[in-house]
Amino acid sequence: MLKLLCVTAHPDDEAGGFGGTLLLCAERGVETSVICLTAGTAARNRGTAKTDEELAALRRAEFEASCKFLNVTHCGVLNYPDGKLDRTDLYTVVGDLVHRMRLLRPHVVITFGPDGGLTGHMDHAMAGVFATMAFEWAGRPDRYPEQLQNGVTPHWAQKLYYATADLLLPDRQPIAPPTVTARIEIGKERFEKKAQAFQKHTTQKPLFERVRKNLGERLGTSEMYHLAATREPRESKFEADLFDGVAED
Ligand SMILES: [Zn+2]
Secondary structure (H helix, E strand, O other): OOEEEEEEOOOOHHHHHHHHHHHHHHHOOOEEEEEEEEOOOOOOOOOOOOOHHHHHHHHHHHHHHHHHHOOOOEEEEEEEOOOOHHHOOHHHHHHHHHHHHHHHOOOEEEEEOOOOOOOOOHHHHHHHHHHHHHHHHOOOOOOOHHHOOOOOOOOOOOEEEEEEOOOOOOOOOOOOOOOOOEEEEOHHHHHHHHHHHHOOOHHHHHHHHHHHHHHHHHHOOEEEEEEEEEOOOOOOOOEOOOOOOOOOO
């Protein structure tokens, strides 16, 4: 069975950033997983939550509802500090992701690029940096060798992609986005489902209108990616399918 792993920073990134791709993969029988590094407690929009703990609980439940709606097979929210991923220990977070990659054994990994995606969010950028190092190191027996016991073996995914776009959002900090090397056509129906998945994040209701406008009017029914690394060396070619050339191990 082919497997896809998506690494994000906040509950709601899976829907807004990767929703169409996750839906499309699940429809094709690909097992999809989402690992979200923070519970999103630095959010301005807090719903009914009075404390960070209450907000974390709400956002974890919303994330699960969104992932279920997107037919995601495995999903989890980790406990790294929202808004501070750039000051979180790299060796620790990457080790955590390496361990999860060695257990989940994805063929394709998708995440944000070091630009932080369309919004340029620092946590998105760091999620991409951590996931990139984990992609490179999960397959190496000399990295985190203490994990290699009780049946855990090195695992090297075949392709790593960064979410990107062929446009910039106004009123944001400047970013330099990774080149578009793949354009996934998700179609109108999946676009609607992706927007509905975002709306499972009810604490973020004040954002719904703006996000829908950004997704709908700017990106439309495309999700764009940059092929950042491949297990087998290759020349670049433009793709319409993230599993192009991927074989079941
Ligand atoms: Zn985010």
